[in-house]
Amino acid sequence: MKRALEQRLQSVEGFRNPRVDLEQYPTPAGLAAHVVHLAGLHDDLDRPVLDLGTGTGMLALGAALADAPRVVGLDVDSSALAVARENERRLPPATRVDWVRGDATRPPLAATDATVVMNPPFGAQRGNEHADRRFLQAASRLASVSYSVHNAGSREFVESFAADAGGEVTHAFRAEFELARQFDFHDADSKTLDAEVYRIVWV
Numbered sequence: 001m002k003r004a005l006e007q008r009l010q011s012v013e014g015f016r017n018p019r020v021d022l023e024q025y026p027t028p029a030g031l032a033a034h035v036v037h038l039a040g041l042h043d044d045l046d047r048p049v050l051d052l053g054t055g056t057g058m059l060a061l062g063a064a065l066a067d068a069p070r071v072v073g074l075d076v077d078s079s080a081l082a083v084a085r086e087n088e089r090r091l092p093p094a095t096r097v098d099w100v101r102g103d104a105t106r107p108p109l110a111a112t113d114a115t116v117v118m119n120p121p122f123g124a125q126r127g128n129e130h131a132d133r134r135f136l137q138a139a140s141r142l143a144s145v146s147y148s149v150h151n152a153g154s155r156e157f158v159e160s161f162a163a164d165a166g167g168e169v170t171h172a173f174r175a176e177f178e179l180a181r182q183f184d185f186h187d188a189d190s191k192t193l194d195a196e197v198y199r200i201v202w203v
């Protein structure tokens with residue numbers, strides 16, 4: 001099931017004009033399939049699934065292809081959402097995704113029992129340093145469970161953030177994050193980042 005999901009997610013197209021200030025990097029299909037598969041095993045796809053910073057729609061479409069009954073993809077960038085919509089048409093999953101434009105750090109949604117899946121900006125760009133902290137904050141309010149992708153070395157930060165917000169990290173694993181050459185400042189054709197994925201149960 002995971003392999004079939006990954007194969008279908010391979011046809012998700014990347015950003016057309018990726019914005020460096022918004023850290024628009026597509027989540028690799030293999031990583032998205034892994035996260036969605038794990039969420040399915042934990043029955044976390046039975047709740048409304050909310051993808052914060054959905055970008056190309058990769059994680060939202062993964063959840064929809066895995067038959068989550070309700071899926072919302074939120075992004076601040078309308079041109080990313082246009083790509084996500086095209087990706088949905090290309091696939092297309094049985095569950096229709098609701099694409100919502102808005103700021104994930106001030107989410108225009110009222111949920112407390114969602115399953116959040118997200119690959120937020122890592123906060124690597126100047127002026128965006130705590131981007132993943134603000135996304136975690138949003139997840140803690142909206143979700144009873146979240147899956148989030150962070151850059152390597154985030155464990156202490158994520159665990160202490162979760163503990164302070166009354167949550168608990170139940171799973172943590174490393175993942176390779178293949179970055180295609182997208183921005184002029186990238187010198188190699190592609191490079192591999194080490195990423196970390198966390199499942200957090202929020203109370």
Ligand code: SAH
Pocket residue numbers: 022023024025026027028052053054055056057058059074075076077080102103104105118119120121
């Ligand atoms: N899983 C996505 C990852 C996209 S990268 C994919 O595979 O495409 C991070 C995304 O977060 C980008 O699409 C960016 O536009 C979005 N983003 C950045 N800041 C945001 C904010 N404050 N609110 C909502 N989305 C934001």
